[in-house]
Amino acid sequence: MPHLFGKDDAAYWKTFDWNLAIEAGMAVAGEPYSGGSVPFSGEVGWMETVFFEPATQMVAPSGDAVECGSCHSRDGVLASLGGFYLPGRDGGAFDWLLWGLVGLTLVVVIVHGVIRAVGSKRRSS
Ligand code: HEC
Structure with missing residues (x-):
């Protein structure tokens, strides 16, 4: 080394x-x-070696590219790998909890906006 x-x-x-x-x-x-x-x-x-590398640096043509769902699904290519959370595969209750938080955030933002709008109207009149 x-x-x-x-x-x-x-x-x-x-x-x-x-x-x-x-x-x-x-x-x-x-x-x-x-x-x-x-x-x-x-x-x-030193010794002479030969190294082959495809000119595309092994990037697949766009037609062969994997879709999001190739991994993010229950029967995708990563179906048998464990030890981490993969959205779309491990989903279940946890996904619903996260979507619940997204919905709750939206509700709080709307309520906050309404309160501020009403408050500013009261102050200006
Ligand atoms: C080759 C497999 C593979 C493909 C294809 C793939 N993902 Fe992922 N994705 C993963 C893995 C593995 C994780 C989890 C990474 C972790 O937890 O560290 C992940 C995580 C995520 C996350 C969670 C946030 C994050 O960064 O951890 C999102 C969102 C996501 N992917 C969206 C997408 C979208 C959108 C596409 C398609 C454009 C896509 N993925 C394609 C494997 C893939």
Whole structure:
């Protein structure tokens, strides 16, 4: 694990020294790096690799995009996952409680507005 950023000389992006950067990073990670045989020789090497990535960065075409209901439904793709609340899947009483709070908020806003309107009319007359 290399130590990449920082103001110290071991930071890779400051001195561009892989050996210093890896030595410091491995020390922080509590892992061995040098003082042994391969792979803890303290030497750095490189190997050629190939990486394929679709030009679309694996984003599906719009026609294949999942709908809200693909997850937010009882038989959706996340049906078997547990440990969290998913609106539309776990709903039941909790959803009704939340909609109740939305309705209550609306009622309070309307009542408050009416009281203020009536109050301002009384004051101006
Ligand atoms: C790939 C699955 C997936 C799709 C598709 C999806 N959601 Fe969700 N949505 C989730 C999950 C999982 C959560 C719960 C996140 C959590 O609790 O941290 C969530 C949470 C929510 C919430 C609760 C608020 C929040 O941010 O936690 C709302 C509102 C919501 N989604 C709306 C939508 C809408 C609208 C769409 C479609 C445009 C949509 N979701 C599509 C998986 C999905």
